[in-house]
Amino acid sequence: MGLTKVTAAVSNLTKSKRAYEGLFLVDTGATDCLAPRRKLVKAGIRPRGKDAYELANRQSAEHEYGFARVAFIGFETVTQIVSGAFIQPA
Numbered sequence: 001m002g003l004t005k006v007t008a009a010v011s012n013l014t015k016s017k018r019a020y021e022g023l024f025l026v027d028t029g030a031t032d033c034l035a036p037r038r039k040l041v042k043a044g045i046r047p048r049g050k051d052a053y054e055l056a057n058r059q060s061a062e063h064e065y066g067f068a069r070v071a072f073i074g075f076e077t078v079t080q081i082v083s084g085a086f087i088q089p090a
Helices: 037-042
Strands: 005-011 020-025 033-035 049-054 060-072 075-083
Touching: 020 033, 020 037, 033 037, 037 060, 037 075
Parallel strands: 033 075
Antiparallel strands: 005 020, 005 060, 049 060, 060 075
């Protein structure tokens, strides 16, 4: 069994800037999306807060999050999206 990836477009809520399009790993157990901070900023997605997340190594890290439109395989939704840039240990 391999990894499943899908091409998705991530844009700000008003679609006022060009969307970030990339290949994303599909995780059916995930509750938030994750993308590189610089790509989110370029797409006009602004931080709306910070939250603590548990990493794979069981450490806690704080990341910024915002809200975005995510479109893939003909569907579009609005979701919370986490900045992939590490901020600081929580």
